[in-house]
Amino acid sequence: MNRKISENKENNFSSSFIFRYLPYWPLFLILVVVAMIGAWFYLKMAVPVYETNARILVKDEKKGTEDSKTLESLDLISPKKIIDNEMEVIQSKTLLNEVVKNLHLYAPVSEERRFNTASAYASSPIIVVADSTNKQRTAKVYFTADSNYVKIGKNTYPINEWVNTPFGRLNFKPNKYHADLEPDKKLYFSLIDPKKVVSSLSSRVKVTAANKLSSIINISFTDENPTRGEDIVNELIKVYNKSIIDDKNTLAANTSKFIEERLAQVGDDLIKIEHKQQAYKANKGAVDVDTQGKLFLENVSSNDQKVSEINTKLSVLNQVESSVKARNIAGGIVPSMAGVDDPSLTQMVKNLYDLEIQAESLRKTTGENNPLAVSYTDQINKIRPQILENVRNQRQGLEASKRNLSATNSSYSSVLSELPETQRQLVDINREQTEKSNLYTFLLNKKEETELSYVSNVIGNKIIDNAETGENPVSPKKKFVYLSAILMAMIAGFGVVVGKETLRSKVMFQKEIEDLTQLPVIGEITAEKSKNSIVIGNNQKTLIAEQFRKLRTTLNYLGIGAKQKRILITSAISGEGKSFVAANLAISLALTGKKVALLDFDLNNPSLASKLNIDSDHVGITEFLQGTISPDKIIRQTEIDENLSFISTGKLPKNPSELIMNGRAEDLLNYLDGLFDYIVIDIAPVGPVSDAYVVSPFCDATLYIVRHGYTPKVFIERIDENNRLNKLTNAAIVFNGVSTRGIGSKYGYGYGYGYGYGYGYTYDDKKSNKFLNSSK
Known part of the structure; x- marks a missing residue:
């Protein structure tokens, strides 16, 4: 159910x-x-917009090594973070700015068409290159060009030469994509602030990961010119790869510089030791070191070499510690890691350098509060103490090893003390020479390794798909x-x-009436387009006539019949059609053969007489209420129907409300009860005067007329409240003047938003008006 x-x-x-x-x-x-x-x-x-796509594989060069496993356990270089970081680097404004400069996108050439403007990136015979110092900006510079010259206004400029123009120092270069233009093509170039071009590119480039577990990055870009879109994406990948090589070369160059400085220092020490050795031999003559001295040199030399290596490592650790504590590795020289055997420390320093480079770039372009810059800062703050802790641990281990080696060397001193003075001094000199020589050899090896890494720096990322534009536009x-x-x-x-x-303040739908008041709606009357006040007659079968017949039948719902015959008709304000409804309802009742009295009780603004085409100067209700005439003298027979009688207002009184309240109104109705089967009373609206509330208690039913598109909703809202104070007897609402809705439509504003009566009558108004004209 x-x-x-x-x-x-x-x-x-x-x-x-x-x-x-x-x-x-x-x-x-x-x-x-x-x-x-x-x-x-x-x-x-x-202008159609196309999407260009490319794919690259980002390689983690340390993946699989022990140090990468250590760093991954610290959540410092997880694959996801590497991909996320690289995605942000690719779409950074720093790289996009390089793309703008390399492709000269700050000086676009456009073609002016009849209805729009399109890019001439691939069709223009020239590209425009501006001097780096050129700060001029211009919207449109129209030109014509051939293979040798460019003409702007009255000025002609050569191709492939720097020239001074009213728009700054420019160079017009041949366009490699140029094809023969159709005649009458209108071309112009613009000079735009590169920052604005970068912002435009940034809003159109999209970098995403293929999936969560993949190291593949998708790069997409939207542009109206497919060729330009592909060039931008390819150039972006090129600039990105170049930035990776530059970072590697910077690290290698800084390491090489550190080793060069150390080699120069150790080389100077060796020269000094050689001079010292030569001077000693010149003074003392040739001194032969015996077997015991040679044994001492062999044992001590090995330890001295180890101590030198430890000192080098300690020096590197000190430099790393100073750089990390300075909190800005990116702003200075990357610390050399030459001689450091711990790969995790090397990788952490490299990551710290990369993070600070990226964070600094973001701060310059997007500000301190950029979410990614904040994320980089958090990672930097996390990795920095890890590096310092690692340095402290390694320093402690190296210093312990150095102390052990020094203790071993002390045990060899007893052997040295047994040698003659001249041999002992020479052994000390030889020992120092061997130590510096070994250190120099060690540094040379490291220098060679660094140079090899510098030369072998290649792009680690692989281009899977070059930039390619789809055939169909995306917009x-x-x-x-x-x-x-x-x-x-x-x-x-x-x-x-x-x-x-719906939003109008006037009543438009029957549903609105039902929502605003508890009174039932017992009938709908369509709007009468003709000027006829009487719309019902014998054998008349128009829609509005049938609606009055239906209203007549519905009166049974209010109990109107043989004993209850008085029907009061009123409204909220003037102009709602109460007199129209009263007249046609009375005629409808008379057509059934019943005796009907129609009373014009509106003592303020009577109109029934004119609607019935009856003389309004006849004595009527006013004279009866004043006691100057008997009731039988005010009743008149109408020509409309033999069963319909009419009582006019009479002379308009000065005090209608007081006159109605004198008690004679009820006497009149009682008198008429004996003569008629129905009494239909048209009375003044309840809004301006209270006459209806005075007469209503003497009646059996009250019809409250509401006019479509005319009666304010606020009056409907007040009906229930007014009824609690001054009750209208057995009240119901008639929805009058319901017009057709829409354009050329037959639908109305009644319940369910349409008539739906389905009578099927086809008689037109001209046919129905014959009766009206004959009955006047």
């Missing part, structure tokens, strides 16, 4: 929705047609544009209907 109720609600909602907006189908059709035409023009004028998409146009047209249509009907 619940399911059936739910289905019924859905069906009612669908029906209500359809009937509410269906009358406006011509409006929706016009809006859709206009929107489709607009979409067609947009597609005609819009604008025809389907999307047309669907969006239709959607916008429909939304505009709904907006017009809602604005016209």
Whole structure:
């Protein structure tokens, strides 16, 4: 059962929705047609945008080594972080700025067409190169060019030469993509601030990882010119790879510089020792070191070499510690790691350098608060104490080894003391020479290794797919544009209907009446387009006539019959059609053969006499209430129907409300009860005066007229409140003047947003008016 109720609600909602907006189908059709035409023009004028894609494989050169495992356990160089870092580097403004400079994107050449402007990147005969000091900016500089010259205005400039122009120092170079242009092509170039071009590129470049576990990076870029898009992506990859090589070369160069400085120092020491040895032999003559001295030299030389290596390592560690504590490795020289045997320390220092380079680049381009820059700073703060701790541990180990070697050398001193003085001094000199010579050899080996690494620095990343542009544009998409146009047209249509009907302060729908008051709506009367006040007659079968017949039948709902015959008709304000309804309802009742009295009780603004085409100067209700005439003298027979009698207002009184309250109104109604089957009373609106509340207690039913598009909603809201204070007897609402909805529609504003009576009558107004004209 619940399911059936739910289905019924859905069906009612669908029906209500359809009937509410269906009358406006011509409006929706016009809006859709206009929107489709607009979409067609947009597609005609819009410049298509294409997407260029490339893929590269980012290699982790340390992956699989013991040091990389250590760093991964510290969460310092996880594969995901490496990929994320490289993705940010690729789309950094630093690299994009290099792309702009290399491809001269700050001076784009464009083709001016009839409806739009398109890039002439591949079709222009020239490219424009600006001097690095040129700060001029210009929007459009029209030119013509051939293979030798460029003409701007009245000035002619040679190709492939730096020339001074009103727009700065420029060089017009041949375009490698140039093909013969169609005649009358209008070309111009612009000079744009490179920063603005970089910002534009940054918004259109997208760098993503192929998936979470992959080291493949996808680079996509959108541009109106496919050739330019491919060049930009390829150049971006080229600049990115160059930056990697530059970083490696910087590290190798700094290491080589450190070794060169050490070699120079050790070389000077060797020269001094040789001079010292020669001077000693010259003074003492040839001295032969015996077997015991040679044994001492052999044992001590080995230890001395180890001590020299330890001193070199300690020197490197001191330099690393100083650089790390300085908190800006990127701003100075990368510390040399020559002689350091710990790969984890080497990798951590390299990572720290890379992180600080990237963080500094981001700070310059995006500011301190960039989320990625903050992430880099967090990683730097995490890796720096790890490096310092590693340095301290290694220093302690090296110093312990150095102390052990020094102790061993002391044990050899006893052997040296047994030698003659001359031999002992020569052994000391030879020992010092051997120590420096070994250190010099060690440094030479390290220098060679560094030079080899410098020469062998190659790109570690592999290009999987070069830049390639799809055949179909990604924007604008025809389907999307047309669907969006239709959607916008429909939304505009709904907006017009809602604005016209729902958001108005006047009553538009029967449903609104039912939501605002508890009084039932017992009838709908369509708007009468003709000027005829009487719309019902014998054998008349128009829609509005049938609506009055239905209203006549519905009076049974209010208990109107043989004993209860008095019907009061009022409204909220003037102009809602209460007199129109009263006249036609009275005629409808008279057509059934019943005696009907129609009273014009509106003592403020009577109008029934004119609607019935009856003389209004006849004595009437005013004179009876004043006691100057008997009731039988005010009743008049109408020519409309033999069963319909009319009582006019009479002379308008100065005090209508007080006159109605004198008690004679009830006497009149009691008198009429004996003569008529129905008494229909037209009385003044309840908004301005209270006459209806005075007469209503003497009546059996009250019809409250509400006019479509005319009665303010606020009056409907007050009905229930007013009824609690001054009750209208057995009140019900008649929805009058319901006009057709939409454009050329037959749908109305009644319940369910349409009439739906289904009478099937086809008589037109001209046929029905014959009766009216004959009955006047």
